[in-house]
Amino acid sequence: MDKLNAMAIFVRVVERGSFSAVARELHTSQPTISKVLRALEIDLGGKLISRSTRQLSLTDEGQRYYTECRQILAAVDAAEHSFQSGRETVAGNLRVGSSVSFGRLQIASRLPDFLKQYPRVQIDLQLSDQNLDLVSEGLDVTFRIGELNDSGLIARPIGTTHRVTIAAPDYLARHGQPQTPEALSEHNCLQFNLLNSQNLWVYEKDAHRHEVRIKGNAQSNNSEAIREMVLGGLGIALSPVWLFSEDLKAGRVRAILQDYTAQSLPIHAVSPANRRQSARVKAFVDYMSEALATAPELMPIK
Template identity: 35%
Template structure:
């Protein structure tokens, strides 16, 4: 066993919480993962992990070794990347996290085109609306749709993400039009918990912040589900245009209250740092910027 391979396997076991999960991540058998960790312990002459049938915990010396291993492996990866980037095309596994709806509608197509252009790259795409800690979870790039706050992370804007109020023509015919923010209080509003303000919808009028508390019978944490409820004539929704652009263009949904400015968020690629930035990360972010741009297809209506 190569010591570096043993260290990588050990770190993966700790991060994944089990030999089986680590085997899946490392693309090797569970038996081989266990063998590598055992050989590493024999080489060091210490026990790194306490193993039972139900749990896996670090020993005191194992915890200290784990921290140093992570730093050594990160430094080694940076060194290799800085050398390889000078002479080679992007290669290796790129781990990406992205919101579910945006990932399904747009990012997966970009990933497919990127993989076709870079045959030496593998991509592990994790679609989740959960906030992901890049460093703790080993993610190379996270796609975030937000107004980004100050952060040690590096962020590149890929595209705008306008937030609009929508409803179907059938719903509006049944319940009446909306002209003012206060009209929302009379309507069934579909609430997306992915917005931090929840049912307190935020707008701007003449540059001034305005908020209105809405109510409705359906709450969810997914923009695609909000869209389906809108198309089912079930209410009024606050939703990003990337989720409903084609529906607006084809008349299935109508933008409401356009005299009021909703949140203008951005689609960002976020990564931990740019010192010796891995070529695969740089190449993917550059590629995504070109694919989306300042006037993305979802705003063409």
């Protein structure tokens, strides 16, 4: 048995979630893929995948083996590229994680230009509003907004998310416009509930800090859901400028409390501490850092 090839097939089956999909990729049959994985399990002396009629799921041993296999295959891939060119080239599979909204609006839209520059890279963009575990999910790099809690990660700051207090004209016409942060306590405020700050909104003006505990009748773990609530006139939100940039231009929403500076959030590119950072990860993070530095929708509102 070609152990390295079997490991590569096992990784692809896990990532695609289907024997038949991998068989089509490799121009072979599903029974052949099954045979390779059975032989690998026999060689290892244990089950890697629990098979059912509906889906594939990893055993605990399979999850650990998958993580190790990805690291081994990445090292082999890097060694091959280094040998072929005298230095490691930007090529190979790149598994990227992000929150749903940031990934859709700020990462996915920039992939065509990045892949024009680096056509030998293949990107798998995984979007979730939960902070995915980088190792168990096999992520090479993920983008996180807000303060980081996990010190066991390699984190590089690549930008800042400026936030704006925002409401639809219809809401303001019905309820009035707050003139100070403290006045927010009398309004229906919409909470994005994945931030550490939870229901605490922080502002500054003239070196004075304003902290307001907000309340409201709706919240969500998805920022685009908050956007829809704001557009519907449900309440006031403290949200990233990039989420509402087009709505602000079109007049669908209005920025309020502009005499006060809302607390900004850092953007980090995060990688597992125990995984060597490849040339493709570095190239992608460099590219995103440069792109975000000049993106008008990430600039504070004047």
